[in-house]
Amino acid sequence: MSTADAPLIRLTSALIRAAGENPGGTEAATVDVLAGAAASLGLQTRIDEVAPGRQNISITLPGGDGPGLLFLGHSDVVPAGPGWSRAPFSGAVVGDRVHGRGSSDMKGGLAAVLTAMGRLQRAGAQLSGPLTLACTVDEEDTGLGIRALVEAGLDHDYLGCVVAEPTDLQTVIACRGDSYLEVTVTGVPAHSGRPADGRNAIDAAARVLMLLADDQHRLDDHADPLLGSGSWSTGRISGGHGTSMVAPNCSISLDRRLLPDEDPAAIAQTLLERIRQAGITGDGIEVAIDVSMEMPGFRTDAEHRLVRAAGGTPTGWTAACDGGFVSRDLGIDCIILGPGGLNDQAHQVDESVGIDELVTATRRYEQLALDLLGDEQAG
Secondary structure (H helix, E strand, O other): OOHHHHHHHHHHHHHHHOOOEOOOOOOHHHHHHHHHHHHHOOOEEEEEEEEOOEEEEEEEEOOOOOOEEEEEEEOOEOOOOOOOOOOOOOOOEEOOEEEOOOHHHHHHHHHHHHHHHHHHHHOOOOOOOOEEEEEEOOOOOOOHHHHHHHHHOOOOOEEEEEEOOOOOOOOEEEEOEEEEEEEEEEOEOOEOOOHHHOEOHHHHHHHHHHHHHHHHHHHHOOOEOOOEOOEEEEEEEEEOOOOOEOOOEEEEEEEEEEOOOOOHHHHHHHHHHHHHHOOOOEOOEEEEEEEEEEEOOEEOOOOOHHHHHHOOOOEEEOOOOOHHHHHHHHOOOEEEOOOOOOOOOOOOOOOEEEHHHHHHHHHHHHHHHHHHHOHHHOO
């Protein structure tokens, strides 16, 4: 690590130490670190409270009147959980890596974006439009922050958005979305000595899960070249009141990953129709499905100027991120590009990010801004 890169590493460590486990609503410390760093770099800051104690922060390097470039990140992290070999929020630098929950997802990305903005500010870069980092709360749970951001809208036009989530510095142009479907099955209670007198909601729920297994085969037969297929995952199931009773109720919480053109409300309606067609409902069994969370996916043309400027071989991302809201609701084309690994680091025990990745990400963000907004682009 060179002396010039020391502030980047210190900022990454400080952001990790700020924690922000979600659920929990504790992102304020991360916002404070970002605001302090932005002030020291001479950047403009705006903080918006979207829920008590939970704030979005927007940091801007001003430019001309032309379209700007938007960077997007989030201030929360998933819970650390047990099993760490060192304190999960230490932000320790060991060898060539920075360690801690959120180092890859996505405190390292935030630090790289902010450092790149600071370097452009110090260099006196003349940009044709503003360079903005929007950092939202609650990305890892229900998306309060991004929903507030798109509802309020942006103060400027942006030619594109870079989501600084961990991609191993690959340029991601397509991202799956996510949704939660809550399935409620209602039956008729009875004594387990005469089960035929009742209608068992757990048995009916088991038949619903068999339908989902069949539907997964259908989805897999229509896989997207970049994203694969949509997918079903059963996250929780609960039901019944006692072993000696026919279960009158059962609840299933489903995670349904979405391709960019899929609508979870339509998926829920189609599932209900298949449940009826399979003969699961009726004769005392009722099924209801509610969509409790939706995070849209996105797809950006490989020839978009943002993609070309980012370089590399365009690829897809099987996770979900806030970029889908920016694409769908604000009409801003997105890519995902950031330091750290999605599959080998994010949400893992002993999460870490490589210092070389942080340095490279900073330089790529800086160059991307210059390529899209620099002097030669102003006209």
